Amino acid sequence: SLSLASPPAKTLETSRLASPPPPCPSRRAGIPSATHLTGRPPGAEAMVAELRRDDMAEEAGTIRDSVAFRLVERVLQSVRMEPFLIAPYDLEQYRMMVGTLDTSRTKNRDDEALYVTYLKALSEAVSKIDITYHHSLLNNIFAVRIWYLQRDTMVALLDLITRLAAVADQYLRECLQMLVNNFTPPIVERNEVPTWAVSRKKDIFSHLCGSLKTISDTVPLAPRMLRDIIDRSMPKLFDNKAKMISFVECMLGLDTDRMGDLIGAILLAKVVDLLTELDVNITWEDILQEEHDKGIFEMELEDLDADDDGDGFGQAGTKVCLGGNACAEKLDGLMVVVCEHLKSLDRQRLYKEFVILKTIFRASLLRVHRSKFAQFIMFYTCSLDPKTLGEGFAVFLTDIVTEKKEDPISRMSAVSYVGSYLSRARFISADTVVTILKKLVDWCVDYCDHQSKREATPIPNHQLFYATCQAVMYVLCFRLRSIMDYPNLKSDLFHMPFGFLFRHRLEPLKVCLPSIVNEFLRQAKDAGLVAAFVDPAAEDAIESDLSRTFGGINRLDMFFPFDPYLLKESDRYIRPNFEFWSMVKTTYSDDTDDDDDELEDLDAPEMNVGSLDDHVEIDINSDDDDLEYSMNKMSITPHHSFLHQMAMDSDGGLSMPARIRPSTSPPSRWAMSGESP
Amino acid sequence: MEALREATAELTVYVHPSNAADVRLAVSRQLSTLLFSYEDRFDGVLLSHEVEFEGDNEDVLDGLVPYFGVPVTANMLLFSPQPEMILEGKVEMLGKESIHAIVLGVFSAAIMADDIPEMFKFKRRGHGGKFISQSDKRHVIKKGSMIRFSVKRVDTEMNCHITGSLMPPHTGCMRWLSVHDAEYASEISSGKRKPRDHTKSEQKVQGRTTANREDSMVNSERPRKSRKRAVGE
Numbered sequence: 001s002l003s004l005a006s007p008p009a010k011t012l013e014t015s016r017l018a019s020p021p022p023p024c025p026s027r028r029a030g031i032p033s034a035t036h037l038t039g040r041p042p043g044a045e046a047m048v049a050e051l052r053r054d055d056m057a058e059e060a061g062t063i064r065d066s067v068a069f070r071l072v073e074r075v076l077q078s079v080r081m082e083p084f085l086i087a088p089y090d091l092e093q094y095r096m097m098v099g100t101l102d103t104s105r106t107k108n109r110d111d112e113a114l115y116v117t118y119l120k121a122l123s124e125a126v127s128k129i130d131i132t133y134h135h136s137l138l139n140n141i142f143a144v145r146i147w148y149l150q151r152d153t154m155v156a157l158l159d160l161i162t163r164l165a166a167v168a169d170q171y172l173r174e175c176l177q178m179l180v181n182n183f184t185p186p187i188v189e190r191n192e193v194p195t196w197a198v199s200r201k202k203d204i205f206s207h208l209c210g211s212l213k214t215i216s217d218t219v220p221l222a223p224r225m226l227r228d229i230i231d232r233s234m235p236k237l238f239d240n241k242a243k244m245i246s247f248v249e250c251m252l253g254l255d256t257d258r259m260g261d262l263i264g265a266i267l268l269a270k271v272v273d274l275l276t277e278l279d280v281n282i283t284w285e286d287i288l289q290e291e292h293d294k295g296i297f298e299m300e301l302e303d304l305d306a307d308d309d310g311d312g313f314g315q316a317g318t319k320v321c322l323g324g325n326a327c328a329e330k331l332d333g334l335m336v337v338v339c340e341h342l343k344s345l346d347r348q349r350l351y352k353e354f355v356i357l358k359t360i361f362r363a364s365l366l367r368v369h370r371s372k373f374a375q376f377i378m379f380y381t382c383s384l385d386p387k388t389l390g391e392g393f394a395v396f397l398t399d400i401v402t403e404k405k406e407d408p409i410s411r412m413s414a415v416s417y418v419g420s421y422l423s424r425a426r427f428i429s430a431d432t433v434v435t436i437l438k439k440l441v442d443w444c445v446d447y448c449d450h451q452s453k454r455e456a457t458p459i460p461n462h463q464l465f466y467a468t469c470q471a472v473m474y475v476l477c478f479r480l481r482s483i484m485d486y487p488n489l490k491s492d493l494f495h496m497p498f499g500f501l502f503r504h505r506l507e508p509l510k511v512c513l514p515s516i517v518n519e520f521l522r523q524a525k526d527a528g529l530v531a532a533f534v535d536p537a538a539e540d541a542i543e544s545d546l547s548r549t550f551g552g553i554n555r556l557d558m559f560f561p562f563d564p565y566l567l568k569e570s571d572r573y574i575r576p577n578f579e580f581w582s583m584v585k586t587t588y589s590d591d592t593d594d595d596d597d598e599l600e601d602l603d604a605p606e607m608n609v610g611s612l613d614d615h616v617e618i619d620i621n622s623d624d625d626d627l628e629y630s631m632n633k634m635s636i637t638p639h640h641s642f643l644h645q646m647a648m649d650s651d652g653g654l655s656m657p658a659r660i661r662p663s664t665s666p667p668s669r670w671a672m673s674g675e676s677p
Numbered sequence: 678m679e680a681l682r683e684a685t686a687e688l689t690v691y692v693h694p695s696n697a698a699d700v701r702l703a704v705s706r707q708l709s710t711l712l713f714s715y716e717d718r719f720d721g722v723l724l725s726h727e728v729e730f731e732g733d734n735e736d737v738l739d740g741l742v743p744y745f746g747v748p749v750t751a752n753m754l755l756f757s758p759q760p761e762m763i764l765e766g767k768v769e770m771l772g773k774e775s776i777h778a779i780v781l782g783v784f785s786a787a788i789m790a791d792d793i794p795e796m797f798k799f800k801r802r803g804h805g806g807k808f809i810s811q812s813d814k815r816h817v818i819k820k821g822s823m824i825r826f827s828v829k830r831v832d833t834e835m836n837c838h839i840t841g842s843l844m845p846p847h848t849g850c851m852r853w854l855s856v857h858d859a860e861y862a863s864e865i866s867s868g869k870r871k872p873r874d875h876t877k878s879e880q881k882v883q884g885r886t887t888a889n890r891e892d893s894m895v896n897s898e899r900p901r902k903s904r905k906r907a908v909g910e
Contacts, residue, residue, distance in 0.1 A: 127774060218785060
């Protein structure tokens with residue numbers, strides 16, 4: 001095993017070795033000493049001396065190379081027989097050569113030069129290498145850890161590997177395996193990558209990827225084998241974090257475009273698989289910081305969310321807790337690598353990878369039950385090009401929802417994604433939101449029409465319908481205010497048949513999550529969207545029986561995939577584009593200058609100012625009353641923080657409880673940003 | 678390209694019942710798993726296939742494995758290089774001791790120094806190096822050239838790697854040959870190929886019976902090969 005002292009020493013030597021040895025004063029023309037070929041060949045020192053005496057002009061360089069080549073060729077040939085037939089002298093020569101190629105011993109400068117020469121000579125003599133007779137030689141070549149090599153040596157070695165792979169099928173697998181093994185740097189104490197390795201990483205990766213590309217150019221079917229090798233060598237769940245990150249980084253650097261369809265989307269799919277696996281192994285217990293009341297149905301308010309951008313207590317607290325979990329750390333690191341990779345792509349490649357990612361997403365991520373963070377790669381990709389990719393993703397999700405042929409789980413999951421995505425992605429424009437909402441609402445209306453023709457069926461069959469209605473309401477809670485700013489969008493929105501929907505006998509308002517319904521109604525009333533028909537009594541339904549029986553243990557409607565991101569390192573990629581609830585302007589906006597805001601709303605031409613005036617006032621007043629009333633109505637003690645927040649909240653408005661815990665334990669993902677009240 | 682040939686085979690493809698809705702697709706997919714691999718049964722590498730169904734008989738295979746067997750007639754395009762055949766490939770990499778070319782964009786071929794005539798000298802200068810013939814300086818083999826070479830050995834175990842030779846006559850860079858090699862030039866202008874002696878390999882094929890293996894998904898009963906040679910390119 002290589003001593004630790006050597007690598008730094010070697011890097012110092014790089015500069016010396018990189019420059020060629022100084023030209024000797026006396027130039028020797030012709031092949032130096034025919035005795036090399038006929039008589040007893042010189043020992044290693046003499047050989048080196050011979051080589052180094054040569055001039056550095058190209059001719060002499062060629063001569064030197066040809067000398068080395070002939071020597072190597074001769075040695076290889078001489079041992080190409082049954083072991084007992086080999087002359088002991090030849091065996092000695094061979095062993096010496098193999099010894100020079102042994103990288104486990106430290107090399108001085110002379111040895112290094114000899115090593116490089118041998119490598120170059122071997123590159124030319126690849127056809128003379130035999131897999132059986134030159135076994136030990138091949139072993140030494142394939143066992144090399146290129147991280148420890150000088151740059152020139154590395155280049156020479158990689159050239160040899162490339163040629164070996166091209167000359168015959170039998171070496172191909174070994175060559176590819178050797179290259180893939182070098183994706184990970186050497187790990188030393190405390191599972192860290194040594195600093196000298198970190199600085200060389202980029203260079204080494206580019207060389208590795210270059211070699212793999214050359215091999216796949218020369219042997220077009222090689223990527224198929226490479227795919228299997230990478231599959232086997234892929235880091236597993238419990239591998240060392242540094243290794244994992246290094247491997248994935250190098251893997252993503254492979255130019256799969258050039259390698260064609262044989263390898264294509266596989267690599268990206270494997271990375272996503274790894275992300276997903278890490279994701280599902282982060283348990284809620286790791287995330288939860290303290291015990292919360294585990295009531296049947298508790299309302300957890302946005303007080304948790306409000307601290308996101310504020311004093312940061314909640315978020316930081318949670319992040320500290322997450323740090324203890326190894327899987328979370330690894331996922332964090334990998335998300336950074338993946339995001340960096342996506343960021344580095346040019347437009348054309350980004351589009352191609354987006355298409356691949358969509359396929360992968362649909363095949364795996366979409367169907368993972370409550371994945372926590374892995375889906376944010378889609379979020380990030382879309383943020384890189386909002387117009388094309390951002391919209392494209394929204395349309396893609398919507399198509400899954402409305403497509404009859406899709407299976408129910410995918411559709412349910414997709415509708416949760418749509419709702420969460422449109423709400424949380426800042427880069428999605430308002431008109432995209434309205435377009436998508438129109439599609440969803442139209443689908444709901446079609447569904448209702450379809451239902452009217454048939455008899456009433458038990459509620460669980462309408463899961464998707466309720467989920468879609470809820471998603472629509474959820475999106476509007478976040479976006480209503482901004483949509484109102486655009487007159488054309490506003491009129492589009494107002495033309496949507498909400499009245500019909502909400503008055504339908506399926507009664508979505510009663511079944512969907514009350515918190516969302518309440519918030520939505522409140523904002524919508526302020527905006528005048530649903531003023532006419534809503535039954536006041538139904539408004540503040542905290543939880544009807546219907547709502548409670550709907551769902552059960554796997555309440556898919558309570559899955560909000562793009563709730564705030566909690567991984568520390570990779571957060572910086574997500575945060576700029578992420579919409580926190582506390583930042584959302586609602587239609588009843590209660591800021592200090594709220595009076596002006598409300599008046600603005602009211603002054604909007606479509607609004608009937610007069611009738612709403614009273615309405616709004618009543619609303620504010622009755623809100624408090626209703627709140628108390630509703631509080632008393634609840635059969636359980638509200639959450640501690642709820643009261644605390646109410647006391648602190650000078651606004652007087654009810655914050656949007658977008659995060660609800662499911663009616664059964666374990667606590668849901670919204671407990672994630674748990675913090676002490 | 679001599680090594681390309683069409684063949685017809687009567688096969689039985691075993692399909693899982695879950696694919697019963699779209700049998701055509703299932704059969705197509707099953708055959709596609711064989712693409713670009715050397716198959717002993719076919720004595721070559723499958724490049725493309727086209728299936729025709731014979732009737733609607735789908736027999737259920739009783740026993741432990743409830744797949745049903747679909748008899749199909751497949752028209753296949755096979756690549757089966759034999760020694761002494763002349764192939765054409767595009768040079769991808771050059772070295773003093775070897776030339777690496779790619780045949781049909783898929784198969785790798787290597788020509789070692791021993792099989793390159795003495796008259797070709799390797800010049801390292803310029804973009805990857807090139808081989809220039811001493812007898813005619815215009816005969817150049819460099820990266821991107823199309824060359825004709827004869828097959829020495831085929832390694833069918835993995836990726837059908839071909840070892841070739843430039844020693845036989847009428848081999849070398851195609852561009853040069855089309856101008857300077859009378860025989861080759863007349864060959865390509867008339868659109869015919871010199872008949873090659875393949876009787877040896879024919880007998881080898883017909884004498885063989887294929888075993889019916891339970892675990893293989895494609896069972897060829899007796900590949901009846903109609904050897905239509907691919908004429909021209």
